[in-house]
Amino acid sequence: MSQALPLITRQGDRIAIVTGLRTPFARQATAFHGVPAIDLGKMVVGEMLARSDIPAEVIEQLVFGQVVQMPEAPNIAREIVLGTGMSVHTDAYSVSRACATSFQAVANVAESLMAGTIRAGIAGGADSSSVLPIGVSKTLARTLVDANKARTLSQKLKLFSRLRPRDLLPVPRRWLNIQPDCGWAIPPSRWRKAGGSPARNRMPWRIVRTSWQRKPGKRVNCPQR
Template identity: 75%
Template sequence: MGRSSTKVAQQKERVAIVSGLRLPFAKQATNYHGIPAVDLGKAVVSELVIRSGLSPEKIDQLVFGQVVQMPEAPNIAREIVLGAGLSVSTDAYSVSRACATSFQAIANVAESIMAGTVNVGIAGGADSSSVLPIGVTKSLARTLVDMNKAKSLSQRLKLISRLKLRDLLPVSPAVAEYSTGLRMGDTAEQMAKTYYISREEQDELAHRSHILAAKAWQQGCLNEEVVAAHFPPYRDILTEDNNVRKNSVLTSYSKLRPAFDRKYGTVTAANSTPLTDGAAAVMLMRESVAKELGMTPLGYLRSYAFSAIDVWQDMLLGPSYATPIALERAGITLNELSLIDMHEAFAAQTLANLKMFASEKFAREKLGRSQAMGDVDMDKFNVLGGSIAYGHPFAATGARMVTQTLNELRRRGGGFGLTTACAAGGLGVAMVLEVE
């Protein structure tokens, strides 16, 4: 079993999540083409504060994340404070935990609240797959550094003459794990083969995700938690997620070719989450502060856990490792959950985790536990669709899931909800939420 880090929000005074908001998510190079993540983050945080009715001076801390980081704005959190109308004295720092980034931001603000150093904080994340840090080759980078140290024009020209044409080509951001060279899709393929998950099962889950997400939009379930963003030149304003297939047809999924293992694979673009732009944030505060301010919390953070496992195989099983710890810390079982929201990086990864939740062998051999968590009731699972439909701006997904789950729990009269995700590097996260 991988090492895990856990914190439990079970102290005398609870951590309240009073509001959450996000921008509509957009597929890469569509509505947010050319808009950097920092601007997406500013837009959602500014609107979150305005809607709260709080004075910006009330916000003690902002913790924000970005996975695809831009060199010109390495501390996205501080840039958001300075550009979203918050007080310049608001503490701000950035975090990165791959696809679990905004979960980490939420945990950090919660810890500050539990420690008594913060009363009100904002946590979230933003990412742009359309504005990328395009780099240069290592040869060119080294030459540029050496040229800066050169003392004469002749020395500079000599350095330039050593470069080959291929050294001048731009370098796109890496999509593979630094330590293994494996892409996330390669791991999804491995898990599909290891756990006997068919192409048909993956396509069915993807279709389900789109159908439920389209229904959620049609029924107005997301209206209060999504705000349309207005960016120059103020044309073609996006009001809904543009990846959701409103007329999804199951038979159309089988037409796509495998994306990673071209010969034997089952993971396709249709049963995976796409590259996406977006931002999301939540506001947290001490329970007593919420009462003083007359604010009704969406719900409370009951517990959370982070896990880490090996990256060479089953790297995306993070939910299966983190969830039993979070449930144990919350003092509840899987059956006591009213809702379960799992990040759908790939249909194969999602289905593999569902199998491991119910696997006695996995519980004994990998978790060191006497029994499995149990079978997941699909009537409770990703009831509004998941990341395959909505898209996945890496650092924003956790905040989307938390807000969406809390609002759905309120519509259903309360209860416990689980939000859980895998992340690059063999990381995992699980959070238990409570709505009265």
């Protein structure tokens, strides 16, 4: 691990977190059923600005994290800026780093403050397990693309006739690494079976970035995120 840097600006001013807010946690498809992550982000940022004494125009950067990105709005940070009445000139971008996404957003804003490029910023993150992007099978996706290029109705019907019922089933998105053993939410049971202690690795990004013993004489090394 690299040595921690002092959180001060180039002028020697101390960098501090002055306020914070979050929405309540709720079970999937209950209190926030049908509410997308963008609306959750707008809700919490707008309320935080309303409660604090910091004018919205003072905020020069907003960095927001989202693991489950929605295709219709991949840059959640920009949508939050536009949806909360902040200046359209506010620098806004999104980050994704599995379980450490929101912490990465905080680190990015802190680095901007240390570099002197901004005077004040907002960092946060939002995800909704009640509104998820549901995909289609690769076969159906390819058929839809080919059908869009087909010139006649008979060509389109011929393409769709090749589909099987299993090709029409929705494919829920999996938020895993390409490596099957390197998911971003490793359960504690995996650690207990490996002889490790989750208590010594409480932070989820440390768990993801740490190797664990699967079988005697064999180790699995997950790539860093």
